[in-house]
Amino acid sequence: MSFNNLDTLYRQVIMDHYKNPRNKGTVDGDALTVDMNNPTCGDRIQLQLQVEDGVVQDAKFNGEGCSISMSSASMMTQAIKGKKLDDALNMSKAFSNMMLGEDVDTEKLDMEEVASLQGVSQFPARIKCATLAWKAMEKGVQE
């Protein structure tokens, strides 16, 4: 494998989200809080969701982890803000499918930037890093 393959994993947009995470911090006021960690590697995330009338008004996260898990959290919070809970769950399902290497219409789902993580599907050991934030979101919505 050459560094070109690595580039499919670490695209510029991922690095940008890692270096300048969006929605990092805590939500002002009441919010649903979900803690999740990946016990095999030590990555952890705290996700806060503010939901009104079935719509995600605000989403913020805090956490520690690798570039993949943290950039994924950053992109996820951006993608679900302003979305209905059902749409957010559909996005999560689409993301899981994307990690399985399936083609996903990210444009239709309004999650184009998230598509930059598609390359992770070629690195089986890193898929759990990418899905951590989405799993936390699913858990929060189900609660």
Added chain:
Amino acid sequence: MDANAIREQFPILNQEVNGHPLVYLDSSATSQKPLPVIDAVDAYYREDNSNVHRGVHTLGTRATEKYEGARETVRRFINAKSTAEVIFTRGTTTSINTVASSFARANLNAGDEIVITPMEHHSNLIPWQQVAKVTGATLKYVPMQQDGTVSLEDMRETVTGKTKIVAITHVSNVLGTINPVKEIAEIAHQNGAVIVVDGAQGAPHMNVDVQDMDCDFYAFSGHKMCGPTGVGVLYGKRKLLEEMEPVEFGGEMIDFVNLYDATWKELPWKFEGGTPIIAGAIGLGAAIDFLNDVGMDNITAHEQKLADYTMEKLRTIDGISIYGPEKRAALVTFNLGDVHPHDAATVLDAEGIAVRAGHHCAQPLMKWLEVSATARASFYLYNTEEDVDRLFDGLLKTKEYFGDVF
């Protein structure tokens, strides 16, 4: 010792990973297996497979002879007094849990103390947390020095007349610290406590003499010392093992069975309920023969040279943090600037280099080091200075790759 000749015995090392010759630097997680071990397991299944201790037939006798022969091989390897003191288990975790579930729960009461260190692997930590919860005993930590060692002075202050168990790793799987277990055993015994040694990272890499060490229990795994997965050993002093109740009940471990009661077989079989790990034990015996042929002292010296060489080279990398003491076993744990260890391990993997990244089953130790995760390169008899050079180059590439982002 010729590591290149030894490598010939490990077919798995002769392959390309992601377009590069494999450099395997994760032996502390599990070691690779040499041909004599693969052949011994293969021959057992092809020629001798049968249940042990009960068959009157020829295969049963052969399987029993090989299985018990492996026990004698282990006995000599750790210099136990008798094979009665050598119990085959599933691995270090099961060995330590056997001591915790049987000996500790029967002997500890509220107010008693269990002394451990912050550098313990989860397998030598959580069993004791559970014992403390069930018995009301107190779990006490010996403080650690800045360099990741434990001082005997601190040990003397922490171990008291109330201490019933001192549980400590022989070699830290993260820091590489080699603990002075013989001296610690003396301190434990002066206070009337028993000492349980986690030998998972000790037995594969150095001479172990349980009588000289005077430990009460010594636990280790086969798969970290060229043997198969799924087999390990619990050594225990005969007197203690005799007092202990079995943890698993069923076939193989009984003497007489009535409708409402039963008696146990003698040692070591009373702790080996169910059909034992026959192929695994035979494979472990073959692994010990292999290690003995090379010579444990030669292996220790070879690894020491590699560890020194690695420290010397890695130190020259700007921004690297190396954890653990100067005098260490054959592993080096590090972080490369702000590059997360998973990201570093992924770049190294793209170069064909296998290292471990994460918390290494030692979360309290990560907290002590004030990091969330680290990367670790660990060595064994088949590693060479060339492997270290490849790691060094890989780390420079990692830095270069992430350089523009960090």
